[in-house]
Amino acid sequence: MGEQYSSRAMTVLTARRLQRLAIFAICCILVTYFLLDRTDRVPHRGPWQTWGYVHSSFDWANRPRKHALPGSAMTHLPEGSPRELPRIQYEFANGELSEAHNKTQRERRDAVRSTAAKSWSSYREFAWGHDELLPQSLHGADRFSGWGATLVDSLDTLWIMGLKREFREAVRVASKIDWDSTQSQDCSMFETTIRYLGGLLSAYDLSEEDVLLKKAIELGDMLYASFDTPNNMPVNIFNFEKAKEGQLVANQRESLATVGTLSLEFTRLSQVTGDPKYFSIIDNIKLAFERTQDDTKLPGMWPTFVDLQNGFLTPDSSFTLGSSSDSAYEYLSKMYGLLGGLDQTYKKLHLKAMSTVKKHLLFRPMLPDTYPATPPDILFSGTVLSNGKIIDLLPEVQHLGCFAGGMFALGGKLFHEEEHVKIGEQLARGCAWMYDAFPTGLMPEVSEIIPCKTADLAPCDWDEARWKEEGPSQEADMKQPPKPFSAIRDQQYQLRPEAIESVFILYRITGKKDLLDIAWRMFQSIKKSTETKLAHSSITDVQLDGFTTKIDSMESFWIAETLKYFYLIFSEPQLISLDEYVFNTEAHPLRLPKPTEGHKL
Numbered sequence: 001m002g003e004q005y006s007s008r009a010m011t012v013l014t015a016r017r018l019q020r021l022a023i024f025a026i027c028c029i030l031v032t033y034f035l036l037d038r039t040d041r042v043p044h045r046g047p048w049q050t051w052g053y054v055h056s057s058f059d060w061a062n063r064p065r066k067h068a069l070p071g072s073a074m075t076h077l078p079e080g081s082p083r084e085l086p087r088i089q090y091e092f093a094n095g096e097l098s099e100a101h102n103k104t105q106r107e108r109r110d111a112v113r114s115t116a117a118k119s120w121s122s123y124r125e126f127a128w129g130h131d132e133l134l135p136q137s138l139h140g141a142d143r144f145s146g147w148g149a150t151l152v153d154s155l156d157t158l159w160i161m162g163l164k165r166e167f168r169e170a171v172r173v174a175s176k177i178d179w180d181s182t183q184s185q186d187c188s189m190f191e192t193t194i195r196y197l198g199g200l201l202s203a204y205d206l207s208e209e210d211v212l213l214k215k216a217i218e219l220g221d222m223l224y225a226s227f228d229t230p231n232n233m234p235v236n237i238f239n240f241e242k243a244k245e246g247q248l249v250a251n252q253r254e255s256l257a258t259v260g261t262l263s264l265e266f267t268r269l270s271q272v273t274g275d276p277k278y279f280s281i282i283d284n285i286k287l288a289f290e291r292t293q294d295d296t297k298l299p300g301m302w303p304t305f306v307d308l309q310n311g312f313l314t315p316d317s318s319f320t321l322g323s324s325s326d327s328a329y330e331y332l333s334k335m336y337g338l339l340g341g342l343d344q345t346y347k348k349l350h351l352k353a354m355s356t357v358k359k360h361l362l363f364r365p366m367l368p369d370t371y372p373a374t375p376p377d378i379l380f381s382g383t384v385l386s387n388g389k390i391i392d393l394l395p396e397v398q399h400l401g402c403f404a405g406g407m408f409a410l411g412g413k414l415f416h417e418e419e420h421v422k423i424g425e426q427l428a429r430g431c432a433w434m435y436d437a438f439p440t441g442l443m444p445e446v447s448e449i450i451p452c453k454t455a456d457l458a459p460c461d462w463d464e465a466r467w468k469e470e471g472p473s474q475e476a477d478m479k480q481p482p483k484p485f486s487a488i489r490d491q492q493y494q495l496r497p498e499a500i501e502s503v504f505i506l507y508r509i510t511g512k513k514d515l516l517d518i519a520w521r522m523f524q525s526i527k528k529s530t531e532t533k534l535a536h537s538s539i540t541d542v543q544l545d546g547f548t549t550k551i552d553s554m555e556s557f558w559i560a561e562t563l564k565y566f567y568l569i570f571s572e573p574q575l576i577s578l579d580e581y582v583f584n585t586e587a588h589p590l591r592l593p594k595p596t597e598g599h600k601l
């Protein structure tokens with residue numbers, strides 16, 4: 001009886017157990033099904049409809065134009081097949097990269113990738129679809145019209161890092177962006193071009209996902225309206241309603257960067273669509289640059305602010321490669337590359353500008369004699385004030401200006417100017433040196449350093465008397481900057497990319513392996529001082545080690561640029577080769593036309 005009972009009990013028990021097991025199994029399957037990102041099942045490539053594409057609510061393409069176009073005819077992309085450009089990247093010999101080297105590279109690359117994945121997943125969780133994640137308060141913030149600046153800016157980084165599931169999830173959202181705004185009256189033409197249009201075009205070039213091109217064209221058509229002004233010069237503050245009516249008027253005081261940083265994006269859009277209108281309208285700006293280059297107060301360069309309303313006037317007196325000017329210079333040689341070497345004007349503009357920069361803006365810092373071996377061979381680029389007769393160098397170093405090393409080196413390769421490659425290296429190493437000069441291992445946003453007064457950028461000895469006179473003022477309540485700095489104008493580090501950008505380009509061009517260790521040191525310092533529990537944040541003061549104060553800001557360029565350059569320098573040199581891609585100023589690689597291809601036109 002006992003036995004019978006127990007065996008019947010066993011049967012019941014087994015049946016129940018089976019039932020439970022079955023329910024459990026079904027639950028498991030369901031949970032897995034819902035937890036696993038279902039965008040995974042979206043085909044890797046697909047027609048744009050499969051992404052849930054939605055057209056913008058305003059049809060910018062068919063907006064009637066108010067003002068006549070410049071000249072009599074549309075300017076087409078230069079004819080002929082692209083030239084064979086000089087090789088940019090260093091050719092690593094067989095066996096030059098050892099197994100140990102490759103292992104270190106892999107480990108460093110993976111560390112960068114996890115940092116990016118962490119920042120991205122927090123953006124996804126707390127700020128999805130917003131422009132930025134506030135990395136401490138963990139909210140979304142919108143500063144760029146709320147179209148999802150971080151989302152679009154990160155697309156190509158996700159692709160390059162092999163975060164394909166994250167990429168597809170972001171493409172789904174990007175394919176519904178409405179290029180119009182209910183949030184704000186206007187957007188910045190410059191920021192929208194470099195972050196959104198550059199981001200979409202680059203992600204399209206890498207993935208060939210058609211929906212990204214569709215959204216890029218819609219956006220390009222919107223930004224094209226910025227040129228519908230009486231003289232066809234663009235307006236940076238893009239007011240949506242005025243743009244729709246063709247009532248925009250170009251500014252009397254516009255920063256040089258905003259007018260000079262549209263060319264790569266607009267040209268690539270013409271190349272991939274076959275529609276010349278985008279190229280035509282920026283080619284008009286090139287002509288203005290060409291017309292005025294020799295007539296400014298510092299011939300060869302253009303001032304930081306130009307008058308776009310009355311043609312293209314250049315009466316201002318401040319000249320720099322830093323804030324508000326920077327990428328206007330960066331784009332000259334890059335345009336030569338993107339046009340396959342078929343437009344000599346860009347070569348001329350670039351070489352003339354660089355020769356003026358070399359003569360008047362570059363300087364060598366006066367360094368203390370504390371270096372055990374030889375002092376570092378470094379240069380910086382400052383700001384010049386000129387009234388046309390007296391030329392004053394302000395030895396101010398901006399983090400934003402650190403891109404100049406890469407610019408000189410790239411142009412040096414493109415135009416066979418070996419000296420420019422060397423200057424590029426001295427500039428790149430200058431910024432890297434400045435990272436090391438502060439206790440956090442990070443460079444401040446703006447500082448000043450006493451220049452040598454030697455000819456031809458030659459080194460000079462430390463001059464204690466000059467230091468006492470020109471060094472930091474001895475006010476008791478002011479924190480003194482470390483020698484040899486004479487002032488720190490802005491102590492912040494804002495997660496900026498320009499220094500690693502130049503170190504990356506110099507590594508790809510020279511193959512010098514010590515640059516990898518420099519890059520790794522920079523990465524570790526950035527990680528240590530900016531990491532929050534779930535992301536990374538700008539900090540208030542690079543002079544405070546240990547407890548850095550965070551600003552609760554993580555701009556979209558952190559993933560788009562800074563982490564991309566770190567990832568690429570620790571990857572094999574063929575990944576996004578400088579012989580196949582040109583980076584826009586937001587680190588978005590655009591594909592260079594191949595000599596055999598010709599343009600689509």
Ligand SMILES: *[C@@H]1O[C@H](CO)[C@@H](O)[C@H](O)[C@H]1NC(C)=O
Nearest residue numbers: 095097098099102571572573
């Ligand atoms: C290291 O990686 C490079 C490519 O990145 C490769 O060409 C080389 O063969 C690798 N070296 C070894 C020893 O595996």
